[in-house]
Every structure is written in C-alpha cells, then in structure tokens.
Amino acid sequence: MSDSSHGHTPAAWTGVIIAFIGFCVAGVFMVAAQPVGFWAGIALTLLGAVVGGIMRAMGMGQPKDTHPVHATTDTSKAQPAGVKG
Template sequence: MSDSSHGHTPAAWTGVIIAFIGFCVAGVFMVAAQPVGFWVGIAITLLGAVVGGIMRMMGLGQPKDTHPVHKTTEPGQRRPADIQA
C-alpha cells in the first residue's frame, strides 16, 4: 500500500483544497452567526467536488485501471487462516 498513488493527482489536490477553504469559510460564518456566509461556505465546499470531478474527466485524475481488483482466493478455496488445527 505504501507504493499507492491514490489521491496524489492535481484533480484530487485541487478538489480537497477548495473544499477545505469552503469548510473554513462556513466555520467562520457559523461562529459569527451569519447564515448567508455559512451557506456560501457550503457552496464553496461543494464546488470543490465539482471542480475535482471535472478535472478528473479532463484526464488530471488517477486512471481507473491503476488499481485492479486482487483476488486472494478462488471461489470455494479456503485460506490458511480459515483452517483450524
């Protein structure tokens, strides 16, 4: 797992940074009791997901075939941990 590059893409970083800024804006306005500012922060947070998704569609995200599904056992086959002595 340490060699995994999951999330280390421009799309992921951009989406997370925008969402973090929106979260901070919403938090500040929540403490200040300003509902309009709070909802603007929530909108910025959602914008981060949209921007990250668009960047992924543009090819700046991780390819889908990077992490293939690994089978540890065949159907009906028992793992060594399942066998009790």
C-alpha cells in the same frame, strides 16, 4: 502501500483545497452568526467536489487501471496446504 498514488493528483489536490477553504469559510460565518456566509461556504465546499470530479474526467485524476480489481478465488477447489494436485 507506500507506492500507491491514491490522492496524489492535481484533481484530488484541487478539490480538497477548494473544499477546505469552503469549510473554513462556513466555520467562520457560523461562529459570526451570518447564515448567508455560512451557506456560501457550504456551496464552496460542494464546488470543490464538482471541480475535482471535472478535473478527474479531464484526465487529471488517477488512472482507472492503477488499482485493478482482484478476482475472487474459487474456494470449492482449494486444497489443504502442502497437498499438490
């Protein structure tokens, strides 16, 4: 699993950083009892997801063929261990 590049892309980093800043802004304004600032922070958090998605669509995310989907095996034809067919 250490060779996986999941999340180590410009799209992922940018989206997470923007969302983290939005989360912090929303937290500060929630404690300060300022609803407008809180909702601005929530909007900034959602913007992080949008920006990350756009950057991934532009090719700055993880390539789709990095983690191929594994085909399921047909267990109806499986033989017990040690039996050669």
